Amino acid sequence: MGDTESEGPMSDRIFMSKAHITDAEEEAVRRAIRSGWVAPLGPEVDAFELEVADRVGVKGALALSSGTAALHLALLELGARPGTAVVVSSMTFAASANAVAYTGAEPVFVDSQKTDGNIDPELLFDAIDTLHAEGTEVVAAMTVDLIGRTCDYNTLEAGLAERGVPLLEDAAESLGSSIAGRAAGSFGRAAALSFNGNKIMTTSGGGMLLSNDEQLLERARYLSTQARQPVAWYEHTEIGYNYRLSNILAAIGRAQLGRLDEMIARRRDIRKQYMRAFSGLDVRFLGTADTEGEQIENCWLTGIVLGDSITRSPDDIVASLSEAGIEVRRLWKPMHLQPVFANARAFTNGASEHLFARGLTLPSGSALTDSEVERVITALLNNFESPLSDQATR
Ligand SMILES: *Cc1c(COP(=O)(O)O)cnc(C)c1O
Numbered sequence: 001m002g003d004t005e006s007e008g009p010m011s012d013r014i015f016m017s018k019a020h021i022t023d024a025e026e027e028a029v030r031r032a033i034r035s036g037w038v039a040p041l042g043p044e045v046d047a048f049e050l051e052v053a054d055r056v057g058v059k060g061a062l063a064l065s066s067g068t069a070a071l072h073l074a075l076l077e078l079g080a081r082p083g084t085a086v087v088v089s090s091m092t093f094a095a096s097a098n099a100v101a102y103t104g105a106e107p108v109f110v111d112s113q114k115t116d117g118n119i120d121p122e123l124l125f126d127a128i129d130t131l132h133a134e135g136t137e138v139v140a141a142m143t144v145d146l147i148g149r150t151c152d153y154n155t156l157e158a159g160l161a162e163r164g165v166p167l168l169e170d171a172a173e174s175l176g177s178s179i180a181g182r183a184a185g186s187f188g189r190a191a192a193l194s195f196n197g198n199k200i201m202t203t204s205g206g207g208m209l210l211s212n213d214e215q216l217l218e219r220a221r222y223l224s225t226q227a228r229q230p231v232a233w234y235e236h237t238e239i240g241y242n243y244r245l246s247n248i249l250a251a252i253g254r255a256q257l258g259r260l261d262e263m264i265a266r267r268r269d270i271r272k273q274y275m276r277a278f279s280g281l282d283v284r285f286l287g288t289a290d291t292e293g294e295q296i297e298n299c300w301l302t303g304i305v306l307g308d309s310i311t312r313s314p315d316d317i318v319a320s321l322s323e324a325g326i327e328v329r330r331l332w333k334p335m336h337l338q339p340v341f342a343n344a345r346a347f348t349n350g351a352s353e354h355l356f357a358r359g360l361t362l363p364s365g366s367a368l369t370d371s372e373v374e375r376v377i378t379a380l381l382n383n384f385e386s387p388l389s390d391q392a393t394r
Pocket of ligand 1: 065066067068069092093095096144170172173193194195196206207
């Protein structure tokens with residue numbers, strides 16, 4: 001969602017989640033360049049790791065070139081390899097499932113809760129029990145905090161512990177969110193963050209692996225630098241990867257982290273404007289804008305599900321808004337419906353399919369002005385309220 005378009009140059013087009021860059025980031029880049037550290041290591045990287053670990057409340061962090069790289073290394077550390085299985089939420093961006101495929105392990109997809117699209121814990125446990133009964137080793141369960149709403153980890157942790165399956169949290173969309181006072185990115189054996197250009201905060205491209213297991217992080221750090229042995233020459237006993245984050249990009253990340261709460265507050269404010277505008281309509285919001293209670297969301301993207309009485313199709317709405325210069329997209333297409341994973345196993349209940357059929361994500365970037373949000377609301381209201389006009393001509 002927004003992976004290519006949202007990174008486009010300035011125009012009066014309204015993007016779904018455009019990077020929000022200010023003088024603070026520009027100053028940080030200048031500082032990093034002047035320090036002479038123009039490399040995938042350096043003081044900005046070290047400080048960025050400490051600051052994010054501190055923010056999320058985990059023991060350590062490893063800054064990487066992408067969130068996908070963080071997932072890949074975490075899976076390798078959990079023992080993902082050919083002949084093993086990883087159960088993963090079907091309702092996600094392809095990166096979650098691709099990381100499993102890189103290791104040679106079999107991705108097994110699990111469907112969603114109807115309410116928020118997050119993984120259905122009971123179905124997840126069914127999947128694991130079925131695989132175990134067949135004698136398959138399940139090396140990890142990968143959950144995804146969908147568009148910024150943290151999964152039900154109380155239930156998940158208990159059920160996974162009972163089954164001896166480690167949890168890997170894909171928190172690429174949920175930095176800054178929490179459930180029952182515990183921060184997204186702090187759950188499981190390890191968690192992955194993404195700092196891609198369209199995420200809640202960005203380094204233009206980057207990611208981070210978080211964990212309380214310092215040994216896991218050290219191993220991942222070694223694999224991320226071509227698995228180079230600590231000797232005076234280039235010595236390698238394993239296949240490694242080139243996955244480190246550059247010092248200059250880490251400087252952008254530190255400036256963004258300093259503004260994270262402010263950016264979240266703005267996204268929450270935008271979500272509230274949508275909620276007010278659509279309150280009388282047959283439209284359901286995928287999360288809340290609450291600032292207290294169990295679930296505190298970072299409001300990365302505001303997702304809505306159209307009720308049956310809205311007769312204009314999501315595709316027509318996307319096309320109509322695009323013509324008005326506004327980027328709206330359908331929710332993630334579930335992995336078990338993707339051609340590339342056509343042969344993968346899936347435990348389904350219809351929930352993610354429904355969310356894909358009827359769901360949309362709205363422009364949510366913290367740099368949007370009130371008048372831009374108004375433009376989006378007006379365009380959407382026109383679509384919601386003029387049902388059959390252009391369907392008749394199709
Ligand atoms: C963005 C995203 C990723 C991948 O992050 P990159 O930094 O783009 O590699 C992984 N999982 C989910 C759910 C994402 O939204």
